[in-house]
Amino acid sequence: MANYPAIAVERLTRSYGARRGVIDLTFQVQPGEIFGFLGPNGAGKTTTIRVLMGFLRPTSGSARIFGLDCWGDATQVKERVGYVPGDVRLWENMTGEQFLDFMAAFRARIDPKRRQMLLERFRVELDRPIKQLSRGNRQKLALVQALLHDPPLLILDEPTSGLDPLMKHEFLAFLVEERERGKTIFLSSHELAEVERVADRVGIIREGRLVAALPIEELRRRRTRPMEVVFAQPIDPRQFADLPGVRVLAVENSGTRFQLGVQDNLPALLRRLSELPVIDLTYAPPDLESVFLAYYQPEHARVGEEDL
Numbered sequence: 001m002a003n004y005p006a007i008a009v010e011r012l013t014r015s016y017g018a019r020r021g022v023i024d025l026t027f028q029v030q031p032g033e034i035f036g037f038l039g040p041n042g043a044g045k046t047t048t049i050r051v052l053m054g055f056l057r058p059t060s061g062s063a064r065i066f067g068l069d070c071w072g073d074a075t076q077v078k079e080r081v082g083y084v085p086g087d088v089r090l091w092e093n094m095t096g097e098q099f100l101d102f103m104a105a106f107r108a109r110i111d112p113k114r115r116q117m118l119l120e121r122f123r124v125e126l127d128r129p130i131k132q133l134s135r136g137n138r139q140k141l142a143l144v145q146a147l148l149h150d151p152p153l154l155i156l157d158e159p160t161s162g163l164d165p166l167m168k169h170e171f172l173a174f175l176v177e178e179r180e181r182g183k184t185i186f187l188s189s190h191e192l193a194e195v196e197r198v199a200d201r202v203g204i205i206r207e208g209r210l211v212a213a214l215p216i217e218e219l220r221r222r223r224t225r226p227m228e229v230v231f232a233q234p235i236d237p238r239q240f241a242d243l244p245g246v247r248v249l250a251v252e253n254s255g256t257r258f259q260l261g262v263q264d265n266l267p268a269l270l271r272r273l274s275e276l277p278v279i280d281l282t283y284a285p286p287d288l289e290s291v292f293l294a295y296y297q298p299e300h301a302r303v304g305e306e307d308l
């Protein structure tokens with residue numbers, strides 16, 4: 001197992017009839033990595049994950065997990081994977097406890113200490129029928145179910161959706177600990193900030209194609225964050241022309257409102273702004289758009305092989 005990549009996707013295409021799902025994806029995830037899989041709604045994250053889990057057959061190309069074919073060896077693949085689906089559906093009339101026992105029955109052996117640790121850590125409600133649980137509490141149950149058998153690979157489709165900020169934080173911290181224990185984690189998300197907190201590398205998918213796969217430091221360096229600055233009087237856009245890493249994206253309100261793209265060089269930009277009559281400033285937190293600003297040009301959606 002150790003000699004294989006945890007995940008190896010090779011020229012994978014999966015269509016739904018004439019509709020695209022994913023097109024010509026190639027990437028690998030190495031054992032012990034947290035790989036963030038980022039993309040907006042409809043980009044193809046769930047389709048990729050459903051192929052990895054052996055629920056969908058590739059139209060062409062292949063997907064392997066620890067060297068096993070995700071379609072042909074689906075049973076063996078599932079033994080090695082903990083999976084949280086994007087749309088968590090549980091057995092509504094069972095209690096949390098009954099559900100976990102039921103799922104555990106499919107697994108070779110579950111360490112009761114691990115079960116206890118997970119239940120305490122995620123404060124799962126065990127006694128009520130699942131249909132009475134809130135969305136976040138259902139999600140927590142799905143997470144615990146995926147982690148129970150201590151699999152070497154976790155495949156998580158937007159696992160933090162529905163969790164409150166504290167629990168989200170706790171869960172992401174837990175993923176980092178699991179990585180320290182040598183586990184591999186494939187984490188799909190449309191939230192850049194959450195992926196940045198934990199991932200070693202990210203793959204970025206848009207409109208079914210992989211735009212880039214790169215280390216997180218590289219992504220941080222390359223992304224462009226939007227800044228909006230409002231001035232008391234019109235400003236000449238050439239004020240920013242000599243600042244490398246800063247772009248003027250738009251000038252509005254007769255030259256008083258600027259949309260800037262900041263890739264780098266924040267100190268130099270702040271020095272320049274301090275000399276100007278700034279009355280308001282918004283620096284948006286890093287989001288997916290800030291990556292696409294740097295990466296994505298609709299007319300050539302793919303970057304060079306060196307990024308893969």
Ligand SMILES: Nc1ncnc2c1ncn2[C@@H]1O[C@H](COP(=O)(O)OP(=O)(O)OP(=O)(O)O)[C@@H](O)[C@H]1O
Nearest residue numbers: 016019020021039040041042043044045046047048
């Ligand atoms: N069962 C299906 N039949 C037809 N088209 C589908 C089906 N499932 C997905 N698609 C299409 O495949 C594309 C990728 O969808 P997918 O669910 O993989 O995206 P996603 O990145 O997971 O999006 P989200 O963040 O919204 O969950 C979309 O254009 C979607 O409409």
